[in-house]
Amino acid sequence: MTDNKPFLEMVNISKSFPGVKALQDVNLKVHKGEVLALLGENGAGKSTLMKILSGVYKKDTGKILIEGNEVNIQGIKQAEELGVTIIHQELSVLPNLTVAQNIFLGNEKYSKGTRRINKGWMKERSKSFLEQIGCSVDPNTLVKDINVGEMQMIEIAKALSKNSSLIIMDEPTTALTDVETKKLFEVIRKLKEKGIAVIYISHRMDEIFEICDSITVLRDGKYVGDVATKDVTKDELITMMVGRKLEEQFPYKEVEKRSTLLKVENLSLKDKVRNASFEIKAGEILGFAGLMGAGRTELAKTIFGDYKKNSGEIYIEGEKVNISSPKDAIEQGICYLSEDRKKEGLILGMSVKENMTLSNLQSYENKFMRINKKSEKEEAQTYIKKLSIKTPSENQIIKNLSGGNQQKVILAKWLMLSPKVLIIDEPTKGIDVGAKKEIYEVLNELKSMGKAVIMISSDMAEVIGVSDRVIVMHEGKITGELKRDELTQENIMKYAVGI
Ligand SMILES: Nc1ncnc2c1ncn2[C@@H]1O[C@H](COP(=O)(O)OP(=O)(O)OP(=O)(O)O)[C@@H](O)[C@H]1O
Numbered sequence: 001m002t003d004n005k006p007f008l009e010m011v012n013i014s015k016s017f018p019g020v021k022a023l024q025d026v027n028l029k030v031h032k033g034e035v036l037a038l039l040g041e042n043g044a045g046k047s048t049l050m051k052i053l054s055g056v057y058k059k060d061t062g063k064i065l066i067e068g069n070e071v072n073i074q075g076i077k078q079a080e081e082l083g084v085t086i087i088h089q090e091l092s093v094l095p096n097l098t099v100a101q102n103i104f105l106g107n108e109k110y111s112k113g114t115r116r117i118n119k120g121w122m123k124e125r126s127k128s129f130l131e132q133i134g135c136s137v138d139p140n141t142l143v144k145d146i147n148v149g150e151m152q153m154i155e156i157a158k159a160l161s162k163n164s165s166l167i168i169m170d171e172p173t174t175a176l177t178d179v180e181t182k183k184l185f186e187v188i189r190k191l192k193e194k195g196i197a198v199i200y201i202s203h204r205m206d207e208i209f210e211i212c213d214s215i216t217v218l219r220d221g222k223y224v225g226d227v228a229t230k231d232v233t234k235d236e237l238i239t240m241m242v243g244r245k246l247e248e249q250f251p252y253k254e255v256e257k258r259s260t261l262l263k264v265e266n267l268s269l270k271d272k273v274r275n276a277s278f279e280i281k282a283g284e285i286l287g288f289a290g291l292m293g294a295g296r297t298e299l300a301k302t303i304f305g306d307y308k309k310n311s312g313e314i315y316i317e318g319e320k321v322n323i324s325s326p327k328d329a330i331e332q333g334i335c336y337l338s339e340d341r342k343k344e345g346l347i348l349g350m351s352v353k354e355n356m357t358l359s360n361l362q363s364y365e366n367k368f369m370r371i372n373k374k375s376e377k378e379e380a381q382t383y384i385k386k387l388s389i390k391t392p393s394e395n396q397i398i399k400n401l402s403g404g405n406q407q408k409v410i411l412a413k414w415l416m417l418s419p420k421v422l423i424i425d426e427p428t429k430g431i432d433v434g435a436k437k438e439i440y441e442v443l444n445e446l447k448s449m450g451k452a453v454i455m456i457s458s459d460m461a462e463v464i465g466v467s468d469r470v471i472v473m474h475e476g477k478i479t480g481e482l483k484r485d486e487l488t489q490e491n492i493m494k495y496a497v498g499i
């Protein structure tokens, strides 16, 4: 890195889809050994720009230069030959193949003069690439037996095996635990040392300040600017992203609390949840804090009937209820929005409206399901507006929406059921800063309507900003409860680590 010539430059890139101008004259440059953040709201055009760079989409106009020479990227293979590899928002590893087979997928090595795949060679090479990034997974393991963090490492090893000079990571940490994220950052630092450039997409500001050297901001498909991370504050970045100052990131609303809506008594699930008891009133947002693995999701899924409880009782409005499946829970007015939204079953070939109003909820045949076709369209439009879902209309096919906007559709789907108790797990993962606030406002509205909201979140600022009360869990047990005026990071941490 003797001179300042960028490794890659994208100049005046434009791209339209039917009804959507996804990118308009966008610029980007990245140097060897640099980690560049690509920042922007949901639907700003980040993934589209990176798909153009990696040969998934073709640009309409503009130039791409690699080491000063213009290149004409026609497809994925060609981008890879030029040294550019992308790790998509949705990982693309194949679960039934081994780690080594995944790393060399499409680039298999054959034994000399035969059509036999040289497994030994691939295993050895895989091991060496994994070692380079400090990952100790055995190359013979089936990918379905490793965790998401390790899958991410496999994708990086795969990029190394292709001799990449630039690796694009599109929201790599949304499914990772804190520990896995730290590990990923170590790997990114190693890539930097090797002179590899990284383009990093994330909605988590803290990560950007920790790992990125510089930042390119997009807004509505347009280029806003470049900044060095050290020269900018979080607030300035948010202003660049959303085009206005975002006052009061956590709108809190005091509403009159009413009677107890949900009561949980001594609920247990093997060693995952141990004798959990709590209650929540109508008009309340109850936050659930804790470290990853504290048992919050397990508790939620047990209440929802997804897991079979070992003991305990659930009461709705004072009456004991029997919940042994999600169908039962929905019938009692309890909905659970899972943190793993990819599994929530969007039907990718269907429209935004259809995904909101029918999709898999149909199978529950619950009494909340309304089949009024006339209001269906209106309701879809209401939620598109309320959650600022970026789509040309309610008839757009869902797979054409950006990742964050797909998530908002799932949220709308559950809100439309109008549950008494909404359990929402990591509500703003993958959601941009502006849209987060809209989601908090929707939660506040539910509260005003006399519903109860249980919000599981690992985002400390969010838990503190939005909740009326917070329950903290540690190793399957409820270790503390904090009122709104007691909510501080220190107080939460004290209980989260088990005092
Ligand atoms: N194949 C497609 N057909 C039609 N529209 C598309 C297609 N791909 C993307 N778009 C639209 O282009 C715009 C930019 O989407 P993109 O996926 O690049 O956003 P993003 O910045 O990655 O957002 P997120 O943070 O939510 O992932 C959005 O309005 C999206 O709906």
Ligand SMILES: [Mg+2]
Pocket: 046, 047, 048, 089, 170, 402, 403, 404
């Ligand atoms: Mg995206």
